[in-house]
Amino acid sequence: MHMLWRCFVVLMCALGCCGAAQALTPAQARAMVVGEPEDRIAALNAVLANADDKTVALIQAISDDSVKYTDKAVFVMKDGKGYDPVTGAELPVPDDAEDIINPNLMRSELEQALAAIKLFSPDVALRTAAVKTLQDVADPAKLPMVEKAYEAETVPSIKRALGLVRAGLLLGASEKSKRLDAIALLADTGSPAVKTLLIERLKVETEADVKTQIDAALKTIDAKLAWGERLGVVFTGMSLGSILLLVALGLAITYGLMGVINMAHGELMMIGAYATYVVQNLFRHYLPGAFDWYILAAIPVSFGVSALVGALLERGVIRFLYGRPLETLLATWGISLMLMQLVRTIFGAQNVPVENPAWLSGGIEVMSNLTLPFNRIAIIAFAFLVLGGVALMIAKTRLGLFVRGVTQNRRMASCVGVNTARIDMYAFALGSGIAGLAGCALSQVGNVGPDLGQSYIVDSFMVVVLGGVGQLAGTVVAGLGLGVLNKILEGWSGAVLAKIMVLVFIVVFIQKRPQGIFAMKGRSAEA
Amino acid sequence: MNTTRRQVGKSLTAIALGVATLGLGTVAQAADTIKVGVLHSLSGTMAISETVLKDVILMSIDEINKNGGVLGKQLEPVVVDPASNWPLFAEKAKQLISQDKVAVVFGCWTSVSRKSVLPVFEENNSLLFYPVQYEGEELSKNVFYTGAAPNQQAIPAVEYLMSKAGGGAKRFVLLGTDYVYPRTTNKILRAFLHSKGVDDKDIDEKYTPFGHSDYQTIVADIKKFSAGGKTAVISTINGDSNVPFYKELGNAGLKATDVPVVAFSVGEEELRGVDTKPLVGNLAAWNYFMSIKNPTNADFIKKWSDYAKAKNIAGHKDKPLTNDPMEASYIGFNMWVQAVKKAGTTDTDKVIAAMAGQTFKAPSGITSMMDPKNHHLHKSVFIGEIKADGQFNVVWKTPGPIKAQPWSPYIPENKGKKDEPEVKKAG
Numbered sequence: 001m002h003m004l005w006r007c008f009v010v011l012m013c014a015l016g017c018c019g020a021a022q023a024l025t026p027a028q029a030r031a032m033v034v035g036e037p038e039d040r041i042a043a044l045n046a047v048l049a050n051a052d053d054k055t056v057a058l059i060q061a062i063s064d065d066s067v068k069y070t071d072k073a074v075f076v077m078k079d080g081k082g083y084d085p086v087t088g089a090e091l092p093v094p095d096d097a098e099d100i101i102n103p104n105l106m107r108s109e110l111e112q113a114l115a116a117i118k119l120f121s122p123d124v125a126l127r128t129a130a131v132k133t134l135q136d137v138a139d140p141a142k143l144p145m146v147e148k149a150y151e152a153e154t155v156p157s158i159k160r161a162l163g164l165v166r167a168g169l170l171l172g173a174s175e176k177s178k179r180l181d182a183i184a185l186l187a188d189t190g191s192p193a194v195k196t197l198l199i200e201r202l203k204v205e206t207e208a209d210v211k212t213q214i215d216a217a218l219k220t221i222d223a224k225l226a227w228g229e230r231l232g233v234v235f236t237g238m239s240l241g242s243i244l245l246l247v248a249l250g251l252a253i254t255y256g257l258m259g260v261i262n263m264a265h266g267e268l269m270m271i272g273a274y275a276t277y278v279v280q281n282l283f284r285h286y287l288p289g290a291f292d293w294y295i296l297a298a299i300p301v302s303f304g305v306s307a308l309v310g311a312l313l314e315r316g317v318i319r320f321l322y323g324r325p326l327e328t329l330l331a332t333w334g335i336s337l338m339l340m341q342l343v344r345t346i347f348g349a350q351n352v353p354v355e356n357p358a359w360l361s362g363g364i365e366v367m368s369n370l371t372l373p374f375n376r377i378a379i380i381a382f383a384f385l386v387l388g389g390v391a392l393m394i395a396k397t398r399l400g401l402f403v404r405g406v407t408q409n410r411r412m413a414s415c416v417g418v419n420t421a422r423i424d425m426y427a428f429a430l431g432s433g434i435a436g437l438a439g440c441a442l443s444q445v446g447n448v449g450p451d452l453g454q455s456y457i458v459d460s461f462m463v464v465v466l467g468g469v470g471q472l473a474g475t476v477v478a479g480l481g482l483g484v485l486n487k488i489l490e491g492w493s494g495a496v497l498a499k500i501m502v503l504v505f506i507v508v509f510i511q512k513r514p515q516g517i518f519a520m521k522g523r524s525a526e527a
Numbered sequence: 528m529n530t531t532r533r534q535v536g537k538s539l540t541a542i543a544l545g546v547a548t549l550g551l552g553t554v555a556q557a558a559d560t561i562k563v564g565v566l567h568s569l570s571g572t573m574a575i576s577e578t579v580l581k582d583v584i585l586m587s588i589d590e591i592n593k594n595g596g597v598l599g600k601q602l603e604p605v606v607v608d609p610a611s612n613w614p615l616f617a618e619k620a621k622q623l624i625s626q627d628k629v630a631v632v633f634g635c636w637t638s639v640s641r642k643s644v645l646p647v648f649e650e651n652n653s654l655l656f657y658p659v660q661y662e663g664e665e666l667s668k669n670v671f672y673t674g675a676a677p678n679q680q681a682i683p684a685v686e687y688l689m690s691k692a693g694g695g696a697k698r699f700v701l702l703g704t705d706y707v708y709p710r711t712t713n714k715i716l717r718a719f720l721h722s723k724g725v726d727d728k729d730i731d732e733k734y735t736p737f738g739h740s741d742y743q744t745i746v747a748d749i750k751k752f753s754a755g756g757k758t759a760v761i762s763t764i765n766g767d768s769n770v771p772f773y774k775e776l777g778n779a780g781l782k783a784t785d786v787p788v789v790a791f792s793v794g795e796e797e798l799r800g801v802d803t804k805p806l807v808g809n810l811a812a813w814n815y816f817m818s819i820k821n822p823t824n825a826d827f828i829k830k831w832s833d834y835a836k837a838k839n840i841a842g843h844k845d846k847p848l849t850n851d852p853m854e855a856s857y858i859g860f861n862m863w864v865q866a867v868k869k870a871g872t873t874d875t876d877k878v879i880a881a882m883a884g885q886t887f888k889a890p891s892g893i894t895s896m897m898d899p900k901n902h903h904l905h906k907s908v909f910i911g912e913i914k915a916d917g918q919f920n921v922v923w924k925t926p927g928p929i930k931a932q933p934w935s936p937y938i939p940e941n942k943g944k945k946d947e948p949e950v951k952k953a954g
Contacts, residue, residue: 104784104810136785229751361778375774376743447767495733496736
């Protein structure tokens with residue numbers, strides 16, 4: 001039965017190619033909206049080839065879920081009002097009208113149908129997008145439309161892409177020569193969608209020489225895809241590394257330079273993330289127009305809030321505990337519990353939603369099997385900006401000079417007139433502020449909840465210790481190195497084992513080289 | 528050096544315990560009440576899912592108390608927070624049973640927490656109502672399972688994915704958090720897929736730690752795997768890891784029309800923190816969806832909305848949501864009340880006897896029945912697709928309620944196991 005339908009549809013399409021656009025009938029409209037998905041798809045394909053404007057509008061409306069129906073009528077909804085899909089007249093919509101439901105199968109057919117229609121659009125951009133959507137289509141019913149569009153296409157790049165779509169459809173052609181031509185053309189593309197088409201064909205292909213052709217084509221494609229995969233591993237490693245770098249950078253100052261074992265470091269990140277959440281809500285409430293840019297405002301706010309909390313912490317607790325690492329550890333750990341409980345009381349124990357701004361959602365397709373998400377790219381760039389800022393500050397500014405001086409020799413610095421207590425506070429606030437920045441970045445990729453810091457505190461200590469205490473360069477190398485190592489291992493052995501292996505690696509490494517990758521040299525090492 | 532380290536460890540534990548007890552505090556004992564224990568994580572990675580279950584039980588207790596209570600007594604809730612910490616679940620369960628003397632406990636979400644409290648309930652011959660879908664392979668006299676067994680959720684979902692309407696998937700990625708529920712469910716699903724003629728090379732099984740947040744590699748792997756044929760992902764990821772997973776899926780441009788993801792632990796509540804637009808069309812299999820239309824469900828949603836507003840429950844006061852485990856908690860609680868009324872006492876053994884065959888009009892639209900023998904509910908299965916507003920479109924459902932099979936026939940060792948709890952001799 002289904003095959004019959006298919007044949008019928010193909011026939012209709014073929015006829016439609018030479019016929020003029022036909023007006024939509026109420027029965028056709030209803031058949032596309034109500035019923036089992038398979039019947040609706042058949043109805044959709046039946047009207048597709050010679051669709052007039054009203055049909056296109058209806059298909060678009062169905063795809064946008066803005067159609068309602070009752071036992072008797074179908075309504076296209078626009079701004080809360082119902083219109084008849086055939087006449088376009090406004091109709092009263094009864095309360096019991098049901099919303100249209102499009103399951104996946106229907107949705108992908110709708111997408112392809114709209115794309116097939118857009119193949120004939122005068123707009124080049126629309127045609128390019130349409131060809132892209134049709135890339136992995138295997139439905140032979142679309143062939144006549146694609147053929148027609150291919151003949152009419154004048155832009156070379158679109159014609160080439162369309163040729164590939166056509167080749168994909170011709171894989172099922174009954175003439176052997178057509179199949180061989182199609183395979184030769186497809187072998188050059190190297191996209192996963194084409195690979196799927198070829199594998200499917202290989203299963204049903206009967207002729208031996210065509211089979212060898214397909215095998216050869218699959219090998220060519222695999223070789224191309226392998227490059228995308230390798231680059232993908234490097235990118236994901238860099239991305240994880242940049243996150244590790246961000247979370248460890250603040251600690252590299254408070255623990256690395258100042259020697260404070262700050263167990264509340266994770267909670268300072270959490271505060272930064274919550275600050276981002278609050279800024280997001282403020283923007284949504286008061287500046288909905290500029291919502292996409294809330295993150296830019298959130299960056300300084302999260303830095304400021306965390307730095308302030310850090311400064312209070314230093315003034316209130318930590319300054320009494322310098323030189324007593326065990327007490328510092330316990331006190332800051334207690335503080336971390338208090339901060340978590342405080343956030344729980346204010347915002348609730350549940351995670352809070354932080355939405356990615358539109359320009360951080362989605363990704364850029366570098367290769368057919370490699371998409372780089374914008375939020376990850378942004379975090380990598382952000383991590384290096386922060387790193388650059390911190391490095392400059394430590395190396396070039398007066399504050400940086402004082403910080404270096406105080407950490408190297410507190411008494412000497414004090415003797416030459418540096419207010420060491422104030423410098424301690426500034427340095428601790430700086431480290432805390434950077435933790436806040438890390439929290440702001442983390443809110444774009446993960447969950448924001450009271451426990452956010454807990455999951456990163458171990459990682460951040462790991463990076464600082466591995467890199468070598470007191471060295472920014474060590475933190476950078478350790479962060480990025482661990483990120484890439486973790487991702488290579490994960491691809492090979494799965495996430496759970498990878499995590500264990502990384503930990504084992506660090507334990508062994510620290511055993512062999514307790515001072516970390518970069519060791520402090522000279523007198524300051526003993527201080 | 529060694530001693531100091533150990534001392535530090537000890538003082539850390541001491542502080543932890545101190546903080547835990549301070550934070551919670553036990554409810555003072557009132558005179559003539561029946562105590563009801565609530566054992567759900569209110570913090571930690573599972574708080575995203577479990578917090579509302581506590582609130583649903585509290586709401587149901589309020590409702591019963593307003594109508595005069597049970598056996599002439601008021602119900603008194605005792606809420607504890609095991610903080611997504613599995614051993615702490617056992618500790619808190621012990622405290623509820625022996626210290627607070629509760630008549631029944633409603634609690635647990637993850638199977639590992641249930642496994643951790645199970646010996647406590649069996650030793651003390653106390654009652655636990657477990658409201659979440661799970662992997663089966665367990666049947667205790669002291670537990671009533673009001674969530675789905677695998678044949679009431681996982682297997683129908685996979686059957687749907689393999690059907691034409693579901694996309695006709697040929698290859699499957701089994702992705703889960705690394706603990707007993709995903710591992711056992713995937714074992715059952717693998718055997719089931721084998722029985723349907725799917726080879727091992729077309730099944731890719733992957734696990735991540737609890738609280739995992741970097742899904743880049745996994746999403747890239749799914750993309751690669753899907754080039755080999757129509758692929759579907761079966762996700763048993765639990766807790767808040769779902770948010771980064773779905774975010775990554777959306778950003779990597781993997782759409783539900785290409786590779787549908789069906790999840791067994793993602794419902795309306797878990798989607799609250801997610802931007803759902805890129806997820807439209809991904810699936811979930813449950814025995815209840817908030818979007819199901821019938822008078823019982825409308826009533827249930829209204830009750831919950833009113834309660835959430837009155838109690839100022841974060842999130843729900845502005846946007847009340849209900850989900851499957853909430854429904855299961857609600858059914859379980861009401862059945863317990865009915866059973867206590869029938870038995871005329873809260874005595875564990877008598878209540879267990881009275882539970883057999885209890886019925887309750889469920890918000891999912893069926894009259895839910897407790898199986899006379901196997902301690903599981905008969906349930907209808909629904910498959911829903913995620914809509915842009917975070918609700919689900921029901922695209923498929925079973926014709927009627929299905930009886931649970933706690934011992935899956937797809938695991939060979941289960942042959943000959945009895946469909947009812949083993950009776951242990953007293954003493």
